[in-house]
Amino acid sequence: MKKEWPLWEVFIRSKSGLHHKHVGSLHAADAEMAIEHARDVYTRRNEGVSIWVVESKYITASDPADADPLFEPAKDKVYRHPTFYNLPDEVKHM
Amino acid sequence: MQTHDLEKNFQQKIDAEVKIEPKDWMPDAYRKNLIRQISQHAHSEVVGMLPEGNWITRAPSLRRKLILMAKVQDEAGHGLYLYSAAETLGAGRDDLVMDLLNGKAKYSSIFNYPTLTWADIGAIGWLVDGAAIMNQVMLTRTSYGPYARAMVRICKEESFHQRQGYEIMLTLAKGSPEQKAMAQDALDRWWWPSLMMFGPHDSESTHSEQSMKWKIKRKSNDELRQAFVDATVPQAELIGLKVPDPDLKWNEKRGHYDFGEINWNEFWNVVKGRGPCNKQRLDARRNAWENGAWVREAAMAYAEKKAARRMKQAGEEAA
Numbered sequence: 001m002k003k004e005w006p007l008w009e010v011f012i013r014s015k016s017g018l019h020h021k022h023v024g025s026l027h028a029a030d031a032e033m034a035i036e037h038a039r040d041v042y043t044r045r046n047e048g049v050s051i052w053v054v055e056s057k058y059i060t061a062s063d064p065a066d067a068d069p070l071f072e073p074a075k076d077k078v079y080r081h082p083t084f085y086n087l088p089d090e091v092k093h094m
Numbered sequence: 095m096q097t098h099d100l101e102k103n104f105q106q107k108i109d110a111e112v113k114i115e116p117k118d119w120m121p122d123a124y125r126k127n128l129i130r131q132i133s134q135h136a137h138s139e140v141v142g143m144l145p146e147g148n149w150i151t152r153a154p155s156l157r158r159k160l161i162l163m164a165k166v167q168d169e170a171g172h173g174l175y176l177y178s179a180a181e182t183l184g185a186g187r188d189d190l191v192m193d194l195l196n197g198k199a200k201y202s203s204i205f206n207y208p209t210l211t212w213a214d215i216g217a218i219g220w221l222v223d224g225a226a227i228m229n230q231v232m233l234t235r236t237s238y239g240p241y242a243r244a245m246v247r248i249c250k251e252e253s254f255h256q257r258q259g260y261e262i263m264l265t266l267a268k269g270s271p272e273q274k275a276m277a278q279d280a281l282d283r284w285w286w287p288s289l290m291m292f293g294p295h296d297s298e299s300t301h302s303e304q305s306m307k308w309k310i311k312r313k314s315n316d317e318l319r320q321a322f323v324d325a326t327v328p329q330a331e332l333i334g335l336k337v338p339d340p341d342l343k344w345n346e347k348r349g350h351y352d353f354g355e356i357n358w359n360e361f362w363n364v365v366k367g368r369g370p371c372n373k374q375r376l377d378a379r380r381n382a383w384e385n386g387a388w389v390r391e392a393a394m395a396y397a398e399k400k401a402a403r404r405m406k407q408a409g410e411e412a413a
Contacts, residue, residue, distance in 0.1 A: 004186065004188050005390065005393070005394060007181065024175055024179075024243075025178040026174060026178060027187060029390075029393035029394045029396065030393075030396075030397035030400065030401070033393065033397070040171070041171050041175070044164075044168065044171060061117060063117065064117050064118045064119075065119070
């Protein structure tokens, strides 16, 4: 079996001032080719001003099965949100 | 958790419209069903380039040629979005391609019909892409996240495909009597195969019921086909073309068009590989795969050589 080109994840910044956002993946022999393929596959209609690629095997993801305990600490802390606080109506903007 | 609890949990998520993502638990059958459907969809995009590519060198103007090239490039892109969606389910790219090349995986039968005249390019954009859009708009809400996201991108791009096809038909229909006849001939040949794209009747469709329960599909083959007929017939009338179906009639009571029965013998023949171009299409894909092998290998060897050189340099600098 011949070696398959590795898989890369592609992130695109759609315009200056915005985050790079994951758009999908593709196969390429190296990073340079991954950028060129990403341009052809994911930005045919001016969707981007900048591209990041990273080989998929280097991404560590949280386990969805552990999502509950992982995110549980934030769940009971409503006081982190501004709407938790009752202020007099006279205070218009705060 | 026991498998049956996991399955219950999974169905609850589906029922609550929570998308399933790659690392989430899913039943094996859901995974297999999706890999089959997404990869067939990807193969269809890729094989779909062949009948259209046939006309790039003979497009009647530079404008039409540029548009057609852009459309064919889009189809390649769509194939790639879909292959990568299938890969999130654990399928290997090369394995998917091999399944196509050895005939194990299917692709949309519509691409086994030949493109005889320039009007066929118009008919394909208008009817074939139009039919595909019906299906794809539904799939933007499919339960598997990566598939749904790929569909959103595809639908955005697909709309130009249909409009450019209809524009070709419109231009021909307004042209000389010969041009109009060419447009009508293309409609005559592509109408029925386009209706076949929605697949067998609901009562005959093997994967439909489970797919609906898992919300992979949200509308049945027959519902989508009806929606396509309802949308397309007035478009044909508008440009003075006649849909080749003597049974086609507006049904006031149903609020839909009634239409004739599809030739299912033809449908199954083409699905089973006996269409006019099945062999030609697969041969073209096999040639592309085999003749491209040295490029894939050379690119990989070059990348490895460059990486090794960089490692060596880094080592020397550190020393």
